[in-house]
Amino acid sequence: MQATKQQQILGYFIEEAKEHLDTIERGLLDLQATMADTERLNELFRAAHSVKGGAAMLGFTSIHKVGHHLEDCFKLLTDHPVKIDQSLENLFLQGFDILKELVEELQSPYGLKEEDAAQRVQAAEPTFAELQNYLNRLLQEERNAGKPAIAVVQPVPANPELANRLHGALKMMLQLFKQGDTPANRQQLATLCSRMVQLNSSAEWRRLLQAVHSALAHPRNTYAIMAPLVIKELKLAGDLLLVGRASEIIPSTALQQLTIHPAPTPQLVAKLPLPEATHQPAVREVTTAKANQIIIPAEPRAAARALLEAFNKSQLIELAEFLMKAIQ
Known part of the structure; x- marks a missing residue:
C-alpha cells in the first residue's frame, strides 16, 4: 500500500513538473518577449521554484539543485532586467536541458539513479557558473553605462x-x-x-x-x-x-x-531480438532491409532513448531481462 502511495505521489510530481518545464521552455525560446512581460518572467521564476520545492520534498537532490540554479538566475532577471543576447539565451537553454533530462528520467523503466544524476549535475556546474557570471557581467555593464537596464536584444522588428x-x-x-x-x-x-x-x-x-x-x-x-x-x-x-x-x-x-544516411556501421547497429509470439512486429522498419533492426547510438543515454521510442513497456521488460542474463 505504501509503495502504491509513493508511486501516486511521484506521478503527481512528474505531471506537475512537466507543466512547469513547458512554461520555462516557452519563456526561454522567446526570452526577449518574456523579459518585456513582467508576469511571464515571474512565471519562469515560479515554475523553477515549484520544481525545486517538489524535488526537495521527494528527495531528488539533483533536480532540486538544478532547479535552484535556474530559480536564482530567474530571480536576478526579475529584480534587475538586462539586455538579452544570444549567449545568454544559449546558457539558459543549456541549463534548462539538464533539468528536463533529469525529470524525463524519472519516467524511464529504471527511474532516476541519484548517484549518476549527481555526477551529471556536478559536470554541469561550470555551465551554471558561466550563466551566473555572464548575468553579473551584463548587470555591471548596465551600471557602468549609467543607464536603466532594458530588456532588449535588438530593435523592434520592422515586420x-x-x-x-x-x-x-x-x-x-x-x-x-x-x-x-x-x-x-x-x-x-x-x-x-x-x-x-x-x-x-x-x-x-x-x-x-x-x-x-x-x-x-x-x-x-x-x-x-x-x-x-x-x-x-x-x-x-x-x-x-x-x-x-x-x-x-x-x-x-x-x-x-x-540529412545524410550512410549504410549503418557495426558499431552503431544493434540487432535486437524480436519478442516471441507477438501479433505485430516489435519495431517498424527504419533502414531499407529487414524489419528487425533499429539504429542504436553509441552514447549510452542516447541508446536508451532510442530503445524507449522503439519498444512498448512489455517489450522493454523482456529486453531488460535478456540483457541482465547476458551480463551475468
Missing part, C-alpha cells in the same frame, strides 16, 4: 507580423514534437516546414527548411535528437530574418548530418 508568424510556427512545431513520433505527426511537421518556407524568399532560409524537411523524412532520426536541434536552429534563423540578415543563415553541421 511584427513576420515575428508573430515565426513565433507561432515554432510554438506549433514544439507541440507536434511533444505529441510523439507517428507517421501522421511527421507529415504534419513536414507540412509545417513547407508553410514556413513561404515566410521569406531568401535561398538561405529555404535551404535551412529543406534540411529540416530531409531530417524529418528519415525515421531513424528520433525526436529526442531532432527536436532540440531543429527548434534552436529555426529560432536562431528567425532572429536573423527579423533583422535583415538572412544571408547569414547556415544549417549547422549537426543538422546536415541528420
